[in-house]
Amino acid sequence: MNKSLLGASLFALALAAPIAHAYEAGDILVRAGAITVNPNTDSGSVKVDQGPLSGANLGGKATLSSDTQLGLNFAYMFTSHWGIELLAATPFSHDVKLKGTSVGAANGKLGSLKQLPPTLSVVYYPLDSASKFQPYVGAGINYTWIYDESLSGTAKQNGFSNFKADNSWGWAAQVGADYMINDNWMINGQVRYIDISTTATVDNNALGQGTRAKVNVDVDPFVYMVGIGYKF
Incomplete structure (x- = not known):
């Protein structure tokens, strides 16, 4: 009789206990991990825009190397399905x-440069908030x-001499997924495409006093991140 009473009590408590939700309105998500910027470079030809050779087309292409750094994500959930997210990272070198x-x-x-690509996105999680697996898309x-x-x-x-490259504004899109290890900790993976375009210039007086060459470069990298996260 006592065992039956205990079993009924535990069953009632289980029904009354709140369901563990992956995400709810007001949640703050912090993720960290390895992030790789892999440029998908499409370069125009190198042209002389200043000096005695102005207008000359030197041909050729520019390329940028990949780099991996520490990536950080900060997200705030407006609802269990919608949130806003900021991507940050330690400086990339190319x-x-x-x-x-x-x-x-x-x-x-030619040389090297550093860049920081902060990205602000709206993200959407389509699955029920009780699911441990949470795929999402963002833009x-x-x-x-x-x-x-x-x-x-x-x-x-x-x-x-005088190597310079312009900053860039552009759009970004991403797909990703979280897997909840428990109520707070998660594993995360994400892939982004970022629209980055720059114009690089460099002087070379050996080709004539005041000579400057420039090249337009669509960097347009794919960005990959794998890491862990914590929900507050």
Whole structure:
């Protein structure tokens, strides 16, 4: 009789206990992990826009290398399905190379630059909030701050100087998924496409006093992140 009473009591408590939800309105999500920026570079040809050779088309293309850093996500859930998310990271560093130009000394590693790509997105989680597996999609806006441009030693020896690249505004899209380990901890994976375009310029007085070359580059990287997260 006592065992029956105890079993009934436990069953009643189970029914009365709140269901554990993955996400609810007001939740704050913090994620951290390894993030890789893999440029999908589409470059215009290198052209001279200042100096005695102004208007000359030197041909060739510019490329940027990949880099992996610490990625951070901060999200706030307005409802159990909709939230807003900020992507941040430690600075990425990319080598910049030129290839195929008509000026042999310009080909090879031109230099390197650093960039930070903060991205603000609206995210949507389609599944019921009680599900441990939470796929999502998102879209938003990116600002890429490019700084610390520096020339390689070889480029300096070949007369190059004053290497600069413009900052960029663009759109971004992502798909991702969280898997809830428990009520607070999660595993996360995400893939983004970010619209990043820049114009890089560099001087070379060896080609004539006041000569400057420029190249338009659509960086348009795919960005991959794997990490862990915590829900507050």
